[in-house]
Amino acid sequence: DSGVTQTPKHLITATGQRVTLRCSPRSGDLSVYWYQQSLDQGLQFLIQYYNGEERAKGNILERFSAQQFPDLHSELNLSSLELGDSALYFCASSVEGVSRVNEQFFGPGTRLTVL
Amino acid sequence: GENVEQHPSTLSVQEGDSAVIKCTYSDSASNYFPWYKQELGKRPQLIIDIRSNVGEKKDQRIAVTLNKTAKHFSLHITETQPEDSAVYFCAAQYGNKLVFGAGTILRVKS
Numbered sequence: 001d002s003g004v005t006q007t008p009k010h011l012i013t014a015t016g017q018r019v020t021l022r023c024s025p026r027s028g029d030l031s032v033y034w035y036q037q038s039l040d041q042g043l044q045f046l047i048q049y050y051n052g053e054e055r056a057k058g059n060i061l062e063r064f065s066a067q068q069f070p071d072l073h074s075e076l077n078l079s080s081l082e083l084g085d086s087a088l089y090f091c092a093s094s095v096e097g098v099s100r101v102n103e104q105f106f107g108p109g110t111r112l113t114v115l
Numbered sequence: 116g117e118n119v120e121q122h123p124s125t126l127s128v129q130e131g132d133s134a135v136i137k138c139t140y141s142d143s144a145s146n147y148f149p150w151y152k153q154e155l156g157k158r159p160q161l162i163i164d165i166r167s168n169v170g171e172k173k174d175q176r177i178a179v180t181l182n183k184t185a186k187h188f189s190l191h192i193t194e195t196q197p198e199d200s201a202v203y204f205c206a207a208q209y210g211n212k213l214v215f216g217a218g219t220i221l222r223v224k225s
Contacts, residue, residue, distance in 0.1 A: 042217040090158065106160070
């Protein structure tokens, strides 16, 4: 157990719908990262938040958005869902200095299926 | 651009043999290089990492080597066991984020 929690574990929805994935980082970690892992694909970085502020952005679609709340949990919102959005979505957290990248601890993931 | 190339994409070895996975990166400013292991349906877990102030790091049967001049780093697993079978990802730091390689499926045959 990494200490990072994600809910829900599984999500099945239809095209065009909107879903919210939730992540709670390890106690004390200020940084949260979101990744998408499609079938037979690697880990695609989506976005990073540090202490409530967006820190880095990857190949995140405009239909996707995220935020980090004052209690440091984060939510990833996916809207106008398409079949191709079906994937495993991981959240990771780390103790992050201003300019130092540290070990990222991954949550168990949310498996999203769009029908 | 920000990319990490990882080879091979699949690797089959006999139990007890060694396995080597190689990665290259493009940003000379990168200074943190972790390796993650992901078993089927599970989360990626860090197995070893290295920072650019060292050239090699070992932890029991696994080791990582880094060549900053050539911008490549490698994972070495010795005396492989069936439980080493998994997908292995390398990553390199780019600014504030990690960029992951495409992964290597390692199969250890007993």
